[in-house]
Amino acid sequence: MAVGSLGLVILALILYAVAALSHGAYLYAEEWSRPSSFLLRLAFLAHTAALVLSIWRNPSHVPFLSMEDAALFFTWVVALNYTLLDLLHPVKIAGVFLIPVLVVFLLGTAAAPRATMDVPALSGTRLVFHILFAYASYGLFALSFISGVMYLLQEKQLRDKAFFVFFYRLPPLDVLDRFGLRFIEAGYPLLTIGLVAGVFWAQAAWTSWLFEWKVIWSVFTWVVYGLYLLARLALRWNGRRAAYLSIAGFIAVMANFYVINLFASRLHGF
Numbered sequence: 001m002a003v004g005s006l007g008l009v010i011l012a013l014i015l016y017a018v019a020a021l022s023h024g025a026y027l028y029a030e031e032w033s034r035p036s037s038f039l040l041r042l043a044f045l046a047h048t049a050a051l052v053l054s055i056w057r058n059p060s061h062v063p064f065l066s067m068e069d070a071a072l073f074f075t076w077v078v079a080l081n082y083t084l085l086d087l088l089h090p091v092k093i094a095g096v097f098l099i100p101v102l103v104v105f106l107l108g109t110a111a112a113p114r115a116t117m118d119v120p121a122l123s124g125t126r127l128v129f130h131i132l133f134a135y136a137s138y139g140l141f142a143l144s145f146i147s148g149v150m151y152l153l154q155e156k157q158l159r160d161k162a163f164f165v166f167f168y169r170l171p172p173l174d175v176l177d178r179f180g181l182r183f184i185e186a187g188y189p190l191l192t193i194g195l196v197a198g199v200f201w202a203q204a205a206w207t208s209w210l211f212e213w214k215v216i217w218s219v220f221t222w223v224v225y226g227l228y229l230l231a232r233l234a235l236r237w238n239g240r241r242a243a244y245l246s247i248a249g250f251i252a253v254m255a256n257f258y259v260i261n262l263f264a265s266r267l268h269g270f
Helices: 003-026 030-057 067-088 092-111 125-160 173-205 213-233 239-264
Strands: none
Touching (some): 003 030, 067 125, 125 239, 173 213, 173 239
C-alpha cells in the first residue's frame, strides 16, 4: 500500500477505534450520542479518502483486484451502510458491535496479500458490476448480522430476566427482527445481480471456472440467504431462528471473502 493511502488507513483506524469507545460510552451516558456520530463520520471520511487515493494512483484498473484493495473497499461499504443508517434511523447500539469489527477488518487490510491477476477482462464493465453489486449486498448483510446478534442478546436478557446495560439501549425485539429481514430483502437482489454479472465476466476471463471454489462458495452463500427469505416469507419463521440464519449467512460471506480467497481459490485474488 502506498504511503499516502496507508497513512489515511491508519488515521481511519484510529478514528474508528475512538468512535467505538464513544459508542461504548453512549451505553452509560446519553450525551455521547452526538460525539459518537461525529467521530464515526470523521473516520468514514478518512476511510473514503484512502479509497479515493488508492483509485487515483491506479486509475486504469478496477481497484479491487488484490485482497488488500478488496478489504479496503469491503470495509468502506460496510461503514457506508452503517453511516447511512446512523443518519436515517439512528441505532447507536449497533455501532458498539459493528465498529470494532471494522477496526479488525481494516487491520487485516494492511496485512492482506497484494498480488493481482493480469487478465484483460478484469478491466471490463462486467467485473465492475460483479464486484459493486456483490459488495453492496455484503454491506447490507453485515447490518442484518448485527441485527441478529442484537436480537439474540436482547432475547436472552428477557428470557433470563437478567438486564444489563445493553437492555436499555437495544431496540425492541420486533424492531430488530424487522431490521434483519429488511436488510436481507434489500441485499439479496444485489447479490443475485452480482453473481449473474460474475458469470458473464468469468466466461470472458477464463476457459474453466465452474468448479472454482470461489464460485461454489458464492452460490452456497446465495442459497443460504435464499433459504432465509424462503423461511421468513413462506414458512413464517421469525425471531431467534431467523436471527441464527442471518448470522450463518454472514459467516458464509466472511468465509468466502477471507478463507476461500486466501486458501482455496485458484482464480480469484479478491
